[in-house]
Amino acid sequence: MLPLTGEAAAHWRTLVAHQRPEWPSLAELGEVTDHLAASLPLVTPQECDTLTARLAQAAEGEAFLLQGGDCAERFDRLSTRAIHGKLRLLQQMALILTHASAAPVVTVGRMAGQYAKPRSRPTETVDGRTLPVYRGDAVNGTGFSQAERRPDPVRLLRMYDASRHTLDVMRAFARGSTDPRQLHEENQDFVARSPAGERYGELASRIGRALSSQEARGGGPLRTTEVFASHEGLLLDYEAALTREDPRSGRRYAGSGHMLWIGDRTRQPDGAHVAYFATIDNPIAVKLGPATTPAQALALIDRLDPDRRPGRLTFIVRMGAHRVRYLLPELVEKVTASGAPVVWVCDPMHGNTFEAPSGHKTRRFDDILAEVAGFFEVHKALGTHPGGLHVELTGEDVTECVGGGADLGFDDLPRRYESACDPRLNEGQALDLAFQVAEMFTP
Numbered sequence: 001m002l003p004l005t006g007e008a009a010a011h012w013r014t015l016v017a018h019q020r021p022e023w024p025s026l027a028e029l030g031e032v033t034d035h036l037a038a039s040l041p042l043v044t045p046q047e048c049d050t051l052t053a054r055l056a057q058a059a060e061g062e063a064f065l066l067q068g069g070d071c072a073e074r075f076d077r078l079s080t081r082a083i084h085g086k087l088r089l090l091q092q093m094a095l096i097l098t099h100a101s102a103a104p105v106v107t108v109g110r111m112a113g114q115y116a117k118p119r120s121r122p123t124e125t126v127d128g129r130t131l132p133v134y135r136g137d138a139v140n141g142t143g144f145s146q147a148e149r150r151p152d153p154v155r156l157l158r159m160y161d162a163s164r165h166t167l168d169v170m171r172a173f174a175r176g177s178t179d180p181r182q183l184h185e186e187n188q189d190f191v192a193r194s195p196a197g198e199r200y201g202e203l204a205s206r207i208g209r210a211l212s213s214q215e216a217r218g219g220g221p222l223r224t225t226e227v228f229a230s231h232e233g234l235l236l237d238y239e240a241a242l243t244r245e246d247p248r249s250g251r252r253y254a255g256s257g258h259m260l261w262i263g264d265r266t267r268q269p270d271g272a273h274v275a276y277f278a279t280i281d282n283p284i285a286v287k288l289g290p291a292t293t294p295a296q297a298l299a300l301i302d303r304l305d306p307d308r309r310p311g312r313l314t315f316i317v318r319m320g321a322h323r324v325r326y327l328l329p330e331l332v333e334k335v336t337a338s339g340a341p342v343v344w345v346c347d348p349m350h351g352n353t354f355e356a357p358s359g360h361k362t363r364r365f366d367d368i369l370a371e372v373a374g375f376f377e378v379h380k381a382l383g384t385h386p387g388g389l390h391v392e393l394t395g396e397d398v399t400e401c402v403g404g405g406a407d408l409g410f411d412d413l414p415r416r417y418e419s420a421c422d423p424r425l426n427e428g429q430a431l432d433l434a435f436q437v438a439e440m441f442t443p
């Protein structure tokens with residue numbers, strides 16, 4: 001792709017942007033985006049290119065992507081502890097998966113910018129009262145009042161600040177990084193504590209032996225010194241204001257995070273999101289839900305990766321445990337036949353959400369696991385690569401998904417349900433998942 005001139009880069013503004021909040025004042029929005037446009041980008045083109053190179057390996061089956069974090073980050077939950085908790089958990093999972101896949105795991109946080117939510121309905125009714133729905137801290141507040149739910153563009157500045165602070169903590173964490181031996185000891189503690197621990201004991205011991213022999217040789221495959229940030233690029237006003245031209249190449253990069261994705265609700269091939277994403281050079285992803293046709297997937301490839309550059313485009317499929325085995329094969333076959341080198345990633349969360357009797361949105365651990373199993377089976381049958389896993393998780397001991405080693409039930413949900421949007425795996429459930437996904441890699 002040639003670098004874009006100003007006019008081509010702004011074409012997306014003429015198209016429909018689904019899920020755009022109804023900002024009450026465009027003048028106020030303009031002041032905010034002017035301020036962002038004069039601010040420093042949060043990531044560098046070099047870092048983004050490094051991630052593209054890592055993902056190119058995943059496209060070839062020579063690396064595995066582990067992407068995870070909250071469904072929705074919250075301004076008032078910003079804490080070093082919470083960020084460390086998520087990164088630590090991702091690293092513990094990465095250690096397990098890198099051993100199982102015999103390939104490096106590329107860890108990408110779903111964080112430092114995950115503040116905007118696409119919603120199925122524009123309003124919410126409680127006790128007969130209807131208000132605009134919560135759209136993420138970047139747009140409005142969770143409280144059920146007119147004032148809270150009014151979209152406020154000044155929140156975009158808070159999103160920028162919160163993302164910057166989070167990235168600072170992530171970078172410091174990565175610099176201070178992490179002895180695989182220590183991660184392994186934490187995993188073994190989990191195995192010892194876990195009601196399902198016996199099952200994982202053997203794998204944990206094998207990881208321990210592999211680490212010892214790596215140490216004897218003086219190194220290991222786990223990359224602990226890199227962290228990347230990703231979020232859904234939903235609010236194009238924000239993304240465009242932080243997009244910068246790289247003076248080295250003349251190419252444009254979203255400066256808000258290393259990797260951005262387009263959600264399942266905004267992936268229309270002729271929509272504004274696809275058009276904007278076509279103008280940036282970051283590694284990008286598109287979520288593909290059960291309604292995705294092969295023709296749509298191919299159209300997305302043509303628009304977003306016309307040069308078929310490995311690592312540029314990731315498809316994050318989220319079909320649901322009961323659908324992945326029959327919906328995914330045709331997509332993978334047609335995309336593979338087109339020669340496009342996409343990374344196939346499994347999001348086993350978003351096709352498996354339902355409402356518990358208490359009214360909480362939840363997911364069953366077994367459905368999550370079953371979708372990953374289906375995803376692996378499809379790739380195995382087709383001779384293609386399962387390239388990664390995209391999960392909503394937190395290092396905290398929340399009770400939002402049911403099942404897992406500790407076998408949380410519906411009755412447990414009210415105890416510690418803290419997500420502002422979708423239910424996350426807690427620390428134990430996430431490690432359960434990593435151990436059980438590890439068993440799916442064929443040696």
Ligand code: PEP
Pocket residue numbers: 071118262263264265287288289318350422
């Ligand atoms: C999400 O990742 O939180 C989300 C809304 O996903 P999707 O676009 O796949 O529904």
Ligand code: MN
Pocket residue numbers: 071072350392421422
């Ligand atoms: Mn979600």
